[in-house]
Amino acid sequence: MPHIWGVRTTWRTVGDGEFFCPGCGGDRSYLRRIGRHRFALLGIPLLPRGTAGTVVECAACRTCFRTDVLGHPTTTRFSAMLRDAVHTVALAVLAAGKEGIDGSGTALTIELHEVLDPLAPHLAPAGSEDILLQGARIALADGPYTPSEHRTLAAVGRALLLSHEDTERLLAIAARTPS
Ligand SMILES: [Zn+2]
Incomplete structure (x- = not known):
């Protein structure tokens, strides 16, 4: 049974590029994504409830990193x-x-x-x-x-x-x- 009320995080892609992924060890594409927490009713996001921050997600291994990972050159x-x-x-x-x-x-x-x-x-x-x-x-x-x-x-x-x-x-x- 899903929780009737809960907090869901929705992610929005705000950019992409190339980075060195420490997760799978090579030059990869990434998506820069901003997460927002929302109160959800029956799994449907409703009310905004603050930001979950920005992450960088590797397109190959799907690992998420903090944005400072982009400070390392490919x-x-x-x-x-x-x-x-x-x-x-x-x-x-x-x-x-x-x-x-x-x-x-x-x-x-x-x-x-x-x-x-x-x-x-x-x-x-x-x-x-x-x-x-x-x-x-x-x-x-x-x-x-x-x-x-x-x-x-x-x-x-x-x-x-x-x-x-x-x-x-x-x-x-x-x-x-x-x-
Ligand atoms: Zn990776």
Whole structure:
């Protein structure tokens, strides 16, 4: 027997898109849905009784998440961010090596931050270290770090949220390792 009076939650879809689903582990479509509680008579929703909040529902596994799940980049987006990061670091290091551009206060530093800041919180420490080391190897290709190359790599380390000590340690390791 259904309850004569009860509270039903009705869901309305207000948007969709692509996200990384932590439930089934991949890039999936999602529906953004707003729920409303309503008093119901014989299962028929009648009076509004407040909101049940907004959820993000995976189209594949149907798991619902809080909307902050959308803060994580999709795998596709993450790969693109990573490619941009490696490319921008390479350009910054090359510019520092060729023209002696100071990496600590230039447009390139701003560009480094634009590319690395959104990426850094989603990188595992090994991922951040790898990007720095790729930059270090480019700087070392034509001999030891110049002061401007070193400053640029230090700026890369800061943008990647590596500590000053870790950055210096990694740069020293790269300089000792024959490429
Ligand atoms: Zn899913």
